Amino acid sequence: MKWEQYPEERVFAALRSVLSAKGLVTDAEIFETIAVTERASPEQGARMVAKAWVDPDYRALLLRDGTRAAELLNITMRGAPPLGVAENTPDVHHLVVCTLCSCYPRAVLGYPPFWYKSVAYRARAVRDPRGVLAEWGTVLPESTRIRVVDSTADYRWMVLPLRPANTEGWSEERLAKLVRATDMIGVTVPKVP
Amino acid sequence: MPTLEPGAKVRVRLDWPEARGPAHIRTPHYVRGREGTLVRSLGEFRNPEDLAFARPAPVLPLYHVLFSAKDLWPDTRPEHDVLVELYGSWLEAL
Amino acid sequence: MPSDSIPRPRAHHDLGGVERFLCERIDLSPHTLSDFDREVDALRQVLGQKGIMSVDELRRGIEAIPEEDYLRLGYYQRWLRSIVSTLLGKGIISEAELLAALEAA
Numbered sequence: 045m046k047w048e049q050y051p052e053e054r055v056f057a058a059l060r061s062v063l064s065a066k067g068l069v070t071d072a073e074i075f076e077t078i079a080v081t082e083r084a085s086p087e088q089g090a091r092m093v094a095k096a097w098v099d100p101d102y103r104a105l106l107l108r109d110g111t112r113a114a115e116l117l118n119i120t121m122r123g124a125p126p127l128g129v130a131e132n133t134p135d136v137h138h139l140v141v142c143t144l145c146s147c148y149p150r151a152v153l154g155y156p157p158f159w160y161k162s163v164a165y166r167a168r169a170v171r172d173p174r175g176v177l178a179e180w181g182t183v184l185p186e187s188t189r190i191r192v193v194d195s196t197a198d199y200r201w202m203v204l205p206l207r208p209a210n211t212e213g214w215s216e217e218r219l220a221k222l223v224r225a226t227d228m229i230g231v232t233v234p235k236v237p
Numbered sequence: 238m239p240t241l242e243p244g245a246k247v248r249v250r251l252d253w254p255e256a257r258g259p260a261h262i263r264t265p266h267y268v269r270g271r272e273g274t275l276v277r278s279l280g281e282f283r284n285p286e287d288l289a290f291a292r293p294a295p296v297l298p299l300y301h302v303l304f305s306a307k308d309l310w311p312d313t314r315p316e317h318d319v320l321v322e323l324y325g326s327w328l329e330a331l
Numbered sequence: 332m333p334s335d336s337i338p339r340p341r342a343h344h345d346l347g348g349v350e351r352f353l354c355e356r357i358d359l360s361p362h363t364l365s366d367f368d369r370e371v372d373a374l375r376q377v378l379g380q381k382g383i384m385s386v387d388e389l390r391r392g393i394e395a396i397p398e399e400d401y402l403r404l405g406y407y408q409r410w411l412r413s414i415v416s417t418l419l420g421k422g423i424i425s426e427a428e429l430l431a432a433l434e435a436a
Contacts, residue, residue: 047415047429052408053367058432059415060374062424069377077373123380126280130320143265143347145390146406155372158362161406167352170267170319171310179357190317192306194347196263197299197322198282256340261391266341267348288387291421310348 080120081155088119089152089202090223094216097207106204107131114152124151128199130191132230137188138203139176139230141169142195149200153225160229170194180231203230210236238325240298245275246331247302249323254286261289264327268319272331273304279322298325343398371407375414384417392417 047055063069092113096103106113110127121127127149130138142148143166148156159165169176173190177183184190193201205227211219226232241247251270254260263285279299287294302323306313346352364372378384392413393401401409418424 045430047426047433048412050433052411054433054436055415055429056367056371056411057436058429059411059418059424061432061435062428063374066424068381068383068423069374073377074370074373077376078369081369081373081376128279141347143267144263144345145393155364158406159357159359162358163346163352163402164355164357166346167349167355168357169347170265171306171313171348171353173317174315176357179359186315191303192317192319194265194319194321196265197279197285197324199279199299199322251337253340255342259391259395261387261394262342262345265347266339266345269339270337285387285390288385289391291385291388 085154086225089228090220093223094220128201131204140193140201147195149202202228247328273302276301276303344394368407388417
């Protein structure tokens, strides 16, 4: 019987025992890595967005060098690919996809969601972005041009969404609570509940 | 490989290395042979086509190139744009 | 206007704009990651940090999965396939060692 014919969980357990016996990878290293990985979440990206909404200097830095802007808020970027940030305006709306695999700004948004990795999203986003947005109930004005960002290479991309109306005077903390992972990929836009 | 500046009109090489044997290509099929506009330089990175085979990988310039969806799929309606990261080795200046 | 009579022998993972999937709904239901998913993800990171296997090699291995399996397998099942194939291909582990561990379990 070939290894591909065994259930995946058993193959994985066998692989780990072989790697462990060779002194290459231990279970402790795997669990430590999971713990570090799980520190990244959409709340991190949301903090960056909220700060950019209230602080013009930070916004400029975010658009120039997303990695440094993340580090300024104590988000760990060491070992992560460079972060680029695409700014939405009333005229241009960005939508991020990875048609070749599933590149996602994990350092600031956490694990990619299931839909982002799906064949349907990867095939449709570049060709029919308005149809894709409609699946989330997102409808943009006809005058807004959509720019789809296909994340094909060494950068990872997140969207700086438009600040919603009627949030004048809100604190960064309160603004950050409005921002979801889907807003920072561009399938939705932040709204005041 | 020429250094390309923002605003340059470029064409993506129409080439299918994956049809000739094992390959790992980061240039999506839908932009090959198409014309776009170089938007910005993104720096230099080692060629993933070699990294994928654990071969020595030369450094290549990486660019952001903007395409009109109508130039990729003529039936696109309404019009939108697609922005793609592409290595200099895949681009020719027009 | 570009001519679409150009043959486009795309690889099956190269999915942007592919007709066959344009009418497929996007599955928005919540999917939580399993322990298996998180652990495979972490193993790939550790292998990368130690210079044993790069993310580019992971991708190449995923792309080498035949289309039928690529579309059938779960996301991290594809990763595991690629990790095992890559480590076997580089001689980091041998098939005999892997099969012995599978039988011992």
